[in-house]
Amino acid sequence: xxxxxxxxxxxxxGANLQRLLRQSRALQQHRRERIRSVVVALLFISDVLxxxxxxxxxxxxxxxxxxxxxxxxxxxxxxGTYLPHFLFGLIFYLSLCATQELYRERRFLNLSGLFPxxxxxxxxxxxxxxxxxxxxxxxxSISRYxxxxxxxxxxxxxxxxxYFILKCxxxxxxxxxxxxxxxxxxxxxxxxxxxxxxxxxxxxxxxILGWLRTSAAQAEDSNLSVKCLGHYDDVEQVIxxxxxxxxxxxxxxxxxxxxxxxxxxxxxxxxDFKIAGSFYRVFVSALRIQMIGGIPxxxxxxxxxxxxxxxxxxxIVDIVGGIFGLIVxxxxxxxxxxxxxxxxxxxxxxxxxxxGLRGEEFKILKIRSMKLDAEEDGIGWTTQDDPxxxxxxxxxxxxxxxxxxxxxxxxxxEMSLVGPRxxxxxxxxxxxxxxxxxxxxxxVKPGMTGWAQIxxxxxxxxxxxxxxxxxYYIENWSVLMDFYIMAKTMAGxxxxx
Numbered sequence: 001x002x003x004x005x006x007x008x009x010x011x012x013x014g015a016n017l018q019r020l021l022r023q024s025r026a027l028q029q030h031r032r033e034r035i036r037s038v039v040v041a042l043l044f045i046s047d048v049l050x051x052x053x054x055x056x057x058x059x060x061x062x063x064x065x066x067x068x069x070x071x072x073x074x075x076x077x078x079x080g081t082y083l084p085h086f087l088f089g090l091i092f093y094l095s096l097c098a099t100q101e102l103y104r105e106r107r108f109l110n111l112s113g114l115f116p117x118x119x120x121x122x123x124x125x126x127x128x129x130x131x132x133x134x135x136x137x138x139x140x141s142i143s144r145y146x147x148x149x150x151x152x153x154x155x156x157x158x159x160x161x162x163y164f165i166l167k168c169x170x171x172x173x174x175x176x177x178x179x180x181x182x183x184x185x186x187x188x189x190x191x192x193x194x195x196x197x198x199x200x201x202x203x204x205x206x207x208i209l210g211w212l213r214t215s216a217a218q219a220e221d222s223n224l225s226v227k228c229l230g231h232y233d234d235v236e237q238v239i240x241x242x243x244x245x246x247x248x249x250x251x252x253x254x255x256x257x258x259x260x261x262x263x264x265x266x267x268x269x270x271x272d273f274k275i276a277g278s279f280y281r282v283f284v285s286a287l288r289i290q291m292i293g294g295i296p297x298x299x300x301x302x303x304x305x306x307x308x309x310x311x312x313x314x315x316i317v318d319i320v321g322g323i324f325g326l327i328v329x330x331x332x333x334x335x336x337x338x339x340x341x342x343x344x345x346x347x348x349x350x351x352x353x354x355x356g357l358r359g360e361e362f363k364i365l366k367i368r369s370m371k372l373d374a375e376e377d378g379i380g381w382t383t384q385d386d387p388x389x390x391x392x393x394x395x396x397x398x399x400x401x402x403x404x405x406x407x408x409x410x411x412x413x414e415m416s417l418v419g420p421r422x423x424x425x426x427x428x429x430x431x432x433x434x435x436x437x438x439x440x441x442x443x444v445k446p447g448m449t450g451w452a453q454i455x456x457x458x459x460x461x462x463x464x465x466x467x468x469x470x471x472y473y474i475e476n477w478s479v480l481m482d483f484y485i486m487a488k489t490m491a492g493x494x495x496x497x
Contacts, residue, residue: 035177046164048094050154051089055082089125100117118159122152122154183239195225209227248274340392356445371389420446420450
């Protein structure tokens with residue numbers, strides 16, 4: 001009888017402890033929600049003030065300053081007549097910010113992705129605002145220069161306002177309440193990369209509380225900088241004590257029943273449950289629930305880079321860029337062709353078979369930067385200080401001058417200005433069997449430069465890292481991303497290609 005009473009008291013204490021922990025978590029969550037509401041309000045107010053200032057400054061520059069008459073037609077207008085335009089423009093801008101998720105929790109602390117978002121919003125605002133003004137014949141008419149100046153000024157002003165608010169939050173130690181607390185289940189290389197990414201950024205939207213191992217081998221193999229909270233079997237108790245916002249499952253080998261139980265348990269504890277993207281391995285942002293014959297299935301929707309209108313836009317940029325490159329750089333190509341011929345008599349243009357879109361072969365053009373007998377002992381990538389190089393070839397490769405004839409490949413449509421670098425077909429035969437998802441990079445045209453190249457992954461570097469960057473580019477493609485890569489390529493000169 002005594003044992004029964006003791007057991008009952010222990011179970012009652014355990015239940016009371018769990019109830020107190022849940023109540024504590026609820027109070028903490030309520031406090032965090034209040035802080036997040038305050039932050040949303042602050043960000044909203046900062047956007048209102050910054051964009052309003054951008055509009056007033058743009059109108060002043062156009063109509064009253066007289067500073068820009070050398071390229072802007074002179075005109076004067078009372079800024080008060082533009083007040084309805086200011087109000088409409090502000091509401092429209094805030095709507096675009098909302099559609100781009102700038103008021104969602106995971107965007108609060110993410111300054112790294114804020115600038116390109118603001119550029120995109122500014123471009124959309126300018127084009128759509130001008131279209132609306134022309135279509136509805138708004139009076140007084142809206143100046144195109146006013147719209148252009150507003151779009152340009154809005155990016156630094158809104159960014160600076162949000163940056164100031166985040167700096168204030170850091171001083172007030174609000175950041176811990178804004179971060180999403182995460183527990184990881186399982187371990188692999190992708191999880192290790194995620195942990196390193198979070199550790200590098202004190203303002204990262206996520207804070208990792210720890211991880212749970214699903215096997216004894218993981219404890220031996222892993223070298224994680226975060227705390228191991230125990231074994232997967234203790235997950236419920238760990239969640240009750242640690243009070244995370246999100247549980248991320250990496251090891252789906254625990255089984256379907258275990259995943260179903262995890263989903264149910266996280267629902268009871270008001271915790272978001274996620275399965276890590278590495279389970280899907282590729283194009284995670286394109287995964288959508290689709291209906292096939294009335295059955296819901298998880299699949300990859302068409303990527304942005306594959307949409308017909310984006311293909312046309314990318315091709316237009318390639319044609320214009322190809323013509324521009326051939327015209328502008330023709331003196332440079334002629335000069336270095338002469339230097340190569342002088343140092344090493346023989347063919348100046350080097351033609352090599354490469355694999356392009358859908359694996360179709362084409363001949364890539366380069367200014368020869370190596371000796372004529374460079375590949376007598378077999379094919380392979382160039383390395384740093386390669387002895388097969390010509391003296392002028394070293395300089396050309398450092399500054400990507402040997403790649404300039406590929407503007408002709410771009411103009412013909414065999415390549416794009418930006419995309420994964422094309423490889424030789426004989427090398428691909430080994431890669432596609434040895435390296436998972438290698439051929440996914442052939443879903444788009446190869447490029448003169450790419451996301452991997454601006455991150456230093458050229459020549460004799462990790463092929464797996466290159467593929468990971470190529471797939472990221474394909475998944476996240478945009479016109480702005482292409483221009484960013486081209487600008488970085490012009491500014492950089494790393495590795496041999």
